[in-house]
């Protein structure tokens with residue numbers, strides 16, 4: 061199987077050095093109103109049941125917040141499940 065790799069570029073300035081600031085993991089059974097939300101940053105991990113920013117309307121999702129080293133623009137990368145498919149989205 062072929063592996064593919066991509067380098068993300070800042071959507072504001074095109075620079076290719078984006079640093080991860082924190083990662084959010086959302087997990088829940090399908091359509092559940094409550095689930096697990098984990099936020100991992102450089103110096104702490106926060107666990108709660110707040111799914112309000114879950115990129116998936118019904119299932120699991122991951123959001124990675126990145127900051128551009130050149131222009132300081134914040135970019136959110138979402139990977140999430142919806143209707144059996146897995147989506148990759150850059151906000």
Ligand SMILES: [Zn+2]
Nearest residue numbers: 070073128131
């Ligand atoms: Zn930038």
